Amino acid sequence: MTRIHSAGTLAEATLVQRSLEDAGIHTEMRGMSRPGLAGEIPIPDAKVDVWVGEDDADAARAVLSGLEARAHLEWVCPRCGEHNPASFEVCWQCKQDVADDS
């Protein structure tokens, strides 16, 4: 398996997963509890990763680049309500970290 997308929200991960499954690519969501990764990579718990099989990685990337080109992936800033592209880790307007919902 290879990680194809790291989503800031479960909603985004679900959207990515659905799009990949629609393309006939088997996916797996990881990250809600992050087993086995503690101490390895410092990723906030809020991240949800979408994984696909090695053989499907290229096709999955093509699907994802299509998604991002259509700008369907975005998240709403919990602080100021601004819409941000999924590729942004922090709000472009107020610098709120996507993973920090406090």
Ligand SMILES: [Zn+2]
């Ligand atoms: Zn903001």
